[in-house]
Amino acid sequence: MMLQDGSTQLLCLTASSGVPLFTRGASKQLPFSVIGSLNGVHMFGGGQGVVLTCSETQGGGKVVWRVFQDSVMLIAVSGGGDGGVGSSKEEAHLQRLLENVWGCMVLVLGLDELVNVRNVERLKRELRSCFSLIDELLEDKQEGILGNLTHCADSLVPPNPALFQEAVDGFAQAADSEFGCLVVHGRIASATEKWWRLAPQEVVLLSALIRSLSASGSASCDYPIFLPHGSPTVAHRLLRFQLLPGADVCVLCGPTPSLHGAETGLVGRFWSPLVETLRECLAVGERCLPGSVSLRPDVLALLLINRETRRAVSCVRTSNYHYDGPLLSKARCWELLKLFYIFSTSRYFTQEEPLCVSTEENAQRGNTEDFPLGFSHQPQQCYLVTEECKSYGLQTPQHQLFLLILPSVPTFALRTLATQTLSDIVAATGF
């Protein structure tokens, strides 16, 4: 067995010539013969009018193929694991991963560079600049970031949103831009209206980029980016300024203003009055919801998606409950929440992404999991009782809510608990 249990390896090749561009993930790289065969079977099928999209092996191993723009072939190979908890990835998850990796490459290099490959060696060199971002996508290092999976921006609801909204709007306007956002703990606390109008995938990728930039520790930076859907060929500048550790403000802008000019002239003017409010906001931390929202003690973890604005809040509660069963670790809770999200969306709740995916790509994606289309009636809610916990999913026209609940809660009470939680949060925050 060449792949370790549960690890995922990403292979990137040129679609036309099969030259390997890079491989990421998994400590041990797959031998070239295997990479070549994996690419070969897909290429051969393409010649015969058969597009291979996915294969599955016993124990949950999966291979997913995808060609982007007839130029780059991405293959994700995920090893199964016998009984390894949360070891394998669902196909939908891997498809998402490939889309995001392709998005990253466009974001950093631009579409022209990738589609019209003149010099493969140069492309290989240039692609290195994406590696940190791709690695973050592959490894899901930061807990509590589900945007890569849901394609909904991970958000944080600040205690007093109006103040931040005003500040972000003013700051962006002063920087001669319509796109600005405030990121706290890697989650968007506030953003201009135009920022929310970006394609969901772009918002998610930008958040990922900002996270990786702010992890580098610099106080400010000026980074050229392409928007995969909005402007894949014309670069923009992403200006990022650290306000406090864990709080960053960003704007997307054209040639002006200069990084230095903005840092000295604008940041202080707009944000210094708000430092105390920012500290309060940082205190909200990974809970994402202000203290005014009280969750029932039975709720272990929560993911709430606003389907219209494509925003999501998520949190895992830690040890403030009294329960004599085995406690679930925080990491395991995130894991379960993710798995339950994938389970419910691939089987019952259809995901809709009108903006980000073009029809052609949709066809190529092949909606391999078309199981939800087979239902003659609309699924609304679902639950799962497992040994560790109970999970509940709920979908309304406006929201999707996914909950992990203590096993001690009786099953018939889950529904009430879930609807109650949803209405509580919506009433308190207007999310």
Add this chain to the structure above:
Amino acid sequence: MATANPRHCAGKSISSRHTDEEAAQSDGGSDGGSTASSFSSSDSSDDLEPEWLDDIQKNGELFYLELSEGEEEAALAQQVNQGVSTNHVRFSENEAEIITEQNKKQRCGSRAKGEPTLKKLARILRRKRRPSQRRGGKDGCKDSSSPPASILKNQQGQRQGVTVQQQQLKEVCVYLNPKRLGGSSTPLCDGGGLLEALLGVVHRPAWSRGQEDPAVLTREERLTVHGLIPNSPAIKCGQILIGDVLVAVDDVDVTSENIERVLSCIPGPTQVRLTLETVAPLDRVSAGDASLIRRTKTSPPVSQLVRLLWGEDTAELQMSISHIPHIVMYLSLKLDSTSPQEEEEVLYQYPVSEASSQLKGVRGIFITLCDMLENVTGGRIISSSLLLGKHLVHVGYWKESNNLVVIGLPAERVPLLYLQTVVGDVVRTLKVMYGSLDSAFCKVDHAPRLDHFFCLFFQQLIQPSRLREGSSSAPPPDISGTLFLDGLPAVRWLTLPPEIKMEVDTVLSDFESSDFGEMSEDFFGLRRLYIILGSCLFYKSYLIANHLPKEDLLDVCLYCQHYCLLPLASEQRVGQLVIWREVFPQQRANGATPGYSQPEGRHFLLIVGLRHFMQCVLLEAGGCASPALGSPGPDCVYIDQVKATLLQLEVLEPGIEERLNAPPAPCLSCADWFLPAATARDRLDSLASSSPVFSKLAGAVKGSSSGSRARALFGEKSWRASPQRSLSDSGSEGQMDAGSGSSSSAAPGLSPHSTPDSARKLGGRRDSLGSGGSDGSGGSGGLFKIPRMKHPNPFYLGTLKKTLTERETEEMYNTMKLTSGAENTLFHYVLMETVQGIFIAPTHREVAQLSGSIHPQLIRNFHHCCLSIRAAFQQSLPARSRRAADRPQGGGWGLGPVKEHGVLFQCKPENWTDQKKPAPTMTYWVIGRMLLEPVPQEFYVCFHDSVPEVPVEMAFRLSFGLAL
């Protein structure tokens, strides 16, 4: 009664010994005289040949299916409403004595007289067409003598040619059964030939009439109908008139020259389409359209399924799905460079169509992936998804030693979640039938049989509606339902009242002891041929008794499922079904039990079906019985014993029917009742109809009345009713004739209380209750004295009827329901018992009674959801012995073991036209629960969401009803 006529059987068992050689010898078969004489010497003087004798294949296998005459009549025009005798097994004289009605006796007598001479002819004819008959697929088409080859070629030109002549054409469907040539009372007059004997059309050739017809060529004379023979198919259909000219049979042009040849090509009982030129139009409607309409309306053709089982027609069926990509391949992973053949790695492939050849073209992908991925991810490959143009195709793999089975199916038919189960079941079925995949695929002479096997497989999955069309009573197919229920490692069980259950078990045990007649070793002083390992009994597709170990039962059931035998038996289809073949039960073949080794023996499966009953018997040769040599054919003694058993069991049919007609044991509600559109009155009615007492009463009255109708109409010979029973029948008959006009048109099994209109239902019920009560004497008194029927005292009836307020109705109805709360909210359920390998679900009839527009949708949805729920159960379980797979389902389930899983659905009525108001909605749960204690069970339930339920409790409540 228990034993069949020993004299008759003795003769049989001897004759069956050499049947094989004879069949083989006379295969060429044109020498009628010698064949006939050889047979008459072997036949004991008055013995009747079993009809299936000539269908035995060289390897001893037998698949003989004959529709009951009732079914044939249904296939004819509907104006035939005189009593028709069901085609009974004419294998023993006992049977003839049982028949009580006078005319039947006479009929049998005359039949017996006419038979010997006719049988010979019939046999000759059968022998002629034998070589071409049982071949499926490609071979059948290539055969020049088989009719389908010419269908497409001739159609166009011939039609046009006739319209030029300004003649009126009409098409008539008639049902012909060459196997029963001898059965008709027609004497075979010389010169008439098959045209008269089979069809019943009298044609006098020109030379015998001594006159010249101007329109007629001298040699090839047109077939003018000069007369019709009474009781023949031609006259029964009522559309063939004297003076018509027979132009074509199944679109093959016929003249006096070739008619005999064409008719002799008719393989077995079938429906043929006659094209007739007529002088006057039948109706005022223009002839072309009218004939078409008439054809579809009056005579539903024999269903495609039956034709497929008979081995006809596969080419056309296959053609209709050729654009949908699907394939099965058996690929060799061993590269042998020495053999010069092309495509040597493809050991078997089906079908050969454009879409499938594309899949075949990329077999390199499958081989490579299968080989490579195991090394990469450490697990065997299970599935791949491919995109062929717009079609998404899932490909399932099954690797065994150095060979690989690849099955490609369109994604819209089989969801990826369930693909592995489907593939596993096919592989297991093949292993049961052939022992191993290698022996199934690699023997050349298996190829046509495998073609047939996979034709059935793909037809069932891809166009189930096409297979069922023609059988009127069948509900629209529910692909998810079929997938789910067939995929369960269990058989559908029907709970019976304990008395009936006990009788059934006793009869089966008697049979299985095989300790009487010449089945006992004492009879001949020889070692017996086979030992009976066990048997199971189906009634109308429900398992009602099982004396087989679970794994054997599943093997047998897989075979039955694959050949659609169960639905076949449920629709009054089977006149006689005899199947005999060697099987390789998986449990026994693997010999898994340590410490005890199964006796080395060969196993044979015998399935005998008579109308609604079907018994599957597993026999073992070797071990205690004498070892089997070569490929032994079916043994008459055993078949006759099974038939005798089935006949014995037919006494119980009314009891079982009563159970089927009884109101659903846990009450069911119809989804439509919960939508506000339904009026309050409907609600009340529905309430009443699900009230156990109320509808049980009604059901009893109706049940017995429809029983009497059925008897009067169809005169089923075997219905040897008890004296009381017949008394009550005769007493109530007149009244019912007058009272229930609707029941006369109803099919025998279907009681009128299943009519969809619930308002009328209630009315009708009151009527019959009232008349029953007021009748007072004789008839109705007898009606309620019928043993085995448990209803309340008839004298209580009057008061019951009067004081039955709504509240009381509700009270009574609270007693027998599964859900809690005031209203019954249960829509559907499935409970599977893993240990015994059975499951229960509402019967088809119970579901049919709850007709409505939403309810069928709901059930489809329920089944689709169950696919997902069960997949979750399966995936979350670690390696557990599964029905199809010894290997564990693809682990990789991070969520941990799933105990319970539920989904809430919302539905809206279709075609909601009211713009002002939003459409009303109804929400319901589909919940699956897996129980490991006290016995492993899986429980799936669907109920309205008004009351929160605890599925465990429901499952326990339900499993108390599952008395075994």
